Amino acid sequence: MTTRSLSEEDIWQALAGVPDPELPVVSVVDLGMVKSVSVDDRGARVELIPTFLGCPALGWIADKVRAALAERGVAADVAFALDVVWDPSRIAPDGIEKLRAMGVAVPAKGDAAPVACPYCGARDTDIESLFGPTPCRAVYYCRACRQPFEAMKP
Known part of the structure; x- marks a missing residue:
């Protein structure tokens, strides 16, 4: 080439x-x-x-x-690269917004609070399954708006 x-x-x-x-x-x-x-x-x-x-x-x-x-x-x-571990804090702010718009939450690095729902923003969420549709995502449920959603694993 x-x-x-x-x-x-x-x-x-x-x-x-x-x-x-x-x-x-x-x-x-x-x-x-x-x-x-x-x-x-x-x-x-x-x-x-x-x-x-x-x-x-x-x-x-x-x-x-x-x-x-x-x-x-x-x-x-x-x-x-195998000398660096990827984590969601590497996602650009624009990328976080694009993911949120499609219903995928991105936990903040070091944030001990529950993951915020990408639909309503509530933190009244529970993890439903550590096993999401891909190895890098988990399934959550929002008690406030009653929506299931995915979140990137920290």
């Missing part, structure tokens, strides 16, 4: 268009999965932090990152 010269900012913009496979309203950038980006004359190197180490979608995500950069004429080496 021919590699064009792109800046790190160009690479970040391309990554902002790579959706999470299970929560497509947010990108890998919104989720805070991008640990580092570097560019040299051979192409780009992108280091990602898995939201969950056993996530079955890691290969898909790496392929989508490579494809997004290939569309811009850049060869990319994609690796997963």
Whole structure:
């Protein structure tokens, strides 16, 4: 592949268009999965932090990152960082709002209070199951508005 010269900012913009496979309203950038980006004359190197180490979608995500950069004429080496543990505090404020709008709560780091309901904002919530639709989410129930909802696991 021919590699064009792109800046790190160009690479970040391309990554902002790579959706999470299970929560497509947010990108890998919104989720805070991008640990580092570097560019040299051979192409780009992108280091990602898995939201969950056993996530079955890691290969898909790496392929989508490579494809997004290939569309811009850049060869990319994609690796997963295992020296950093991802947690929901890495999610960008805009990403938190996008998730809330689709009914997924994001617990605040170090917040011992119950998770706030994404629908009504009440903290009168209970965890229904630690096992949500994906390994990185749990199922909660709001006693105030009586809605079940998902929340990112801390």
